[in-house]
Structures are given as structure tokens and as C-alpha cells.
């Protein structure tokens with residue numbers, strides 16, 4: 001069949017056009033930090049981790065074995081019929097790594113978007129108020145509620161209105177969103193962003209109508225920007241003062257990505273609702289929200305659920321992933337590899353040819369963004385950024401791919417995102433960085 005000999009043409013013909021992708025080649029397999037394509041080239045180093053999912057690498061033997069074993073014990077244990085063991089085992093495993101003991105009530109679902117939907121429902125039920133304040137630049141998914149809260153770019157929602165009402169927007173403390181210079185200090189940008197939030201509560205959505213504030217502690221698709229700890233602390237104060245709930249979306253930045261189990265631990269700020277997915281089950285579809293029992297008790301029995309919610313195989317894979325995180329000291333690896341990554345990027349940034357094109361290197365752990373700036377205006381560049389400037393990041397990503405490395409950009413600005421496996425070896429990190437360095441030099445030349 002055409003699939004045996006390739007599959008790209010078949011895919012272009014029969015896979016819905018709404019999905020975008022980096023390449024039309026077909027992935028055959030994945031192992032550790034590598035994926036194999038059907039393009040004759042074979043192995044590629046994967047610095048995308050399937051968009052921040054396979055933190056322990058592709059097909060980690062312990063995770064795959066746990067899932068395989070579970071397949072012969074119980075695949076589907078409908079949570080609306082009874083508890084099932086993998087679900088309870090997973091909660092037992094996660095409780096000690098939660099950012100705070102108060103986060104002790106769990107609801108599992110399949111995708112990040114669904115977990116965001118669950119969070120919306122929970123905060124509305126608990127507070128009896130309709131509105132949610134989300135960050136300009138934030139990404140929360142593509143289902144209807146999650147899409148209404150997504151403010152990273154319009155492609156996700158264009159032409160499908162009306163969206164869920166009751167969403168108000170305040171800028172994420174990222175210089176693009178604030179309209180300030182890239183060199184503005186964290187303190188200043190936090191102060192200005194908190195001021196904007198106070199204005200939203202005075203001018204757009206009264207606290208009495210507002211259920212919650214939603215934020216990614218590290219902005220993901222919107223540019224890979226950590227929220228300054230002072231900003232998160234300010235959010236907590238404003239939420240407490242106005243009796244609003246605080247939701248942290250750690251779908252992308254959670255589960256060790258930043259070198260701590262949860263990114264919010266860096267600020268010490270505890271959310272009322274924590275949203276988890278992606279790295280949780282290392283590739284199996286599993287997401288969830290974690291909150292306080294006092295909050296989840298506001299929901300009536302039967303109001304939450306879903307046929308596949310908290311699937312037994314996915315839960316078993318997640319439990320095994322949490323075990324691997326501990327046994328293989330993965331958080332330690334993140335901090336060591338992160339230091340190597342930042343050191344290499346600092347060196348690259350010093351090169352005279354490169355330095356005028358790198359605006360910013362930022363991030364935490366293995367969630368690192370490199371923001372480029374285009375030197376000149378160009379109108380007919382196929383990689384043009386929305387502001388019409390040639391998008392160096394998209395060109396660099398393409399060049400890396402030609403050299404055997406998959407690496408992603410982020411949404412709107414010229415940002416390359418580093419989101420490699422959390423257990424990547426020193427040799428593979430060095431190999432990826434060497435390809436990236438060559439690609440940058442070639443593209444900016």
C-alpha cells in the first residue's frame with residue numbers, strides 16, 4: 001500500500017488539514033531521546049519531547065512495561081462505576097510530590113484541554129461566580145472553554161465564535177505583552193503587570209463576578225517565559241484580598257520540566273487549583289486537576305466524569321513515570337543539563353555574528369527559550385513572523401531538522417524552545433547543541 005512505501009501522500013489526503021506539523025514524514029518509532037522517520041535518514045534527536053510530554057524519553061522501558069502489564073489486568077475501569085487500583089495508586093504516588101499538602105483532591109481526565117475545562121467548572125461551582133481572568137499570551141488548549149482562555153494567537157479561535165463568555169484578559173509579565181523594552185527588570189515588569197490586573201478588577205470584571213485567575217507559571221506556547229516569583233506572589237495577594245481562586249496551569253511546566261516537580265515551587269506560591277497533564281504519564285493520555293477537598297466538595301456527585309477519565313493503563317504508566325523520576329534522579333539530571341544548556345547558549349550569544357540576533361535567553365531547568373530578532377524588514381519571506389519580519393526562529397528550526405534535530409518554535413514571536421527529554425544524556429545534549437549552533441550560524445550569516 002502507499003503507507004508501506006511512504007505514507008506522506010496518504011496522510012496529506014486523509015488527515016484533517018486543521019492539524020499543522022513540522023514535517024510530512026512518518027514517525028516509525030521512538031526510543032529514548034530519538035525518533036525514527038521513514039525519510040531514509042532514520043534517527044533524529046528529539047528536542048521537542050512530543051511537545052513536552054516524553055520527559056523520560058520515548059518508550060521508557062519501565063513505563064512501557066507497567067502499561068503492558070496493566071493491559072492484561074484491567075484496561076478500562078469506569079470511574080463512574082467504581083474506584084480502580086491504578087487510579088488510587090497514582091494518587092498515593094503523587095500526594096508526596098504535590099507543591100503543598102493542601103492539594104489533596106484529584107480528578108483525572110485525558111488531555112490538558114479537558115483538565116482546563118474541569119478547572120473552569122470547579123472554580124465556577126465553588127465561587128458561584130462566572131468570570132475568569134486569563135493572561136494575554138497564555139495557551140490552555142483548543143476545546144471550547146480552554147480555547148476561550150487561550151490568548152497566545154488567534155489561529156485557534158478564528159472563525160468559530162461565539163466562544164465561552166466571561167473571560168477577561170490581563171497581560172502576562174512578558175515584555176511583548178506589556179509593550180515595554182526587552183531589558184525591563186523583572187521587578188518593574190511584575191509591578192506593571194500587577195497594576196494591569198488591578199485595573200481589570202476595577203474596570204472590567206468586579207471581584208464579586210470573578211471566580212478565578214488563571215496562569216501558566218512558565219508561559220509555554222506564548223514564548224517560554226517564567227513568570228517572576230514576585231508576580232506570582234502578587235497574584236496570590238490579589239486573589240486572597242478579593243476572594244478569588246488561583247489556577248496554575250502546569251500542563252507544560254510541571255512534572256520536573258523546570259528542575260522541580262512543579263514550576264510554582266520556585267515562588268513558594270500555592271494555587272487553589274493545579275492543572276496537570278503532558279509529562280504526567282510520559283505519553284499516555286492522562287491529565288488532571290488537583291485542589292483542596294474543601295473546594296472539590298462544592299461539586300455535586302455525578303457532575304464530573306468522562307468515559308475514559310483516569311484510564312487504568314494511563315494511570316499505571318503515570319505511577320511508573322513517577323517512580324522513574326525518583327529512582328533515576330531525573331530532577332538532578334535536569335539541573336546539570338540545564339547548566340550545560342545555558343552555558344552553551346551564553347557562549348553562542350557572545351559570537352560577534354550571532355549576538356545582534358539574539359534578544360533574550362531565558363527559562364528554567366529544561367524549559368528554555370531563545371528569542372531572536374530579525375535584522376531587516378522583508379515582505380516576501382515564507383517564514384515571516386506576524387509583524388512581517390523574517391522569522392529567524394522558524395528558519396533555524398527547519399535548518400536543525402535538515403541536520404537531524406527536531407526543535408520547536410513557540411507561537412507568535414521568534415522564539416526557539418528547548419524542551420528536551422528530562423533524562424537526556426550529556427552526549428545527546430552536546431550533540432543537539434552543536435547542531436543548533438551550526439544552524440544559527442548558517443541562518444544569521
Ligand code: PMP
Nearest residue numbers: 111112113139140141220251252
Ligand atoms: N495548557 C498548557 C500550558 C499547554 O501547553 C497545553 C498543550 N500544549 C494545554 C494546556 C492543552 O493540552 P492538550 O493539548 O493536552 O489538550
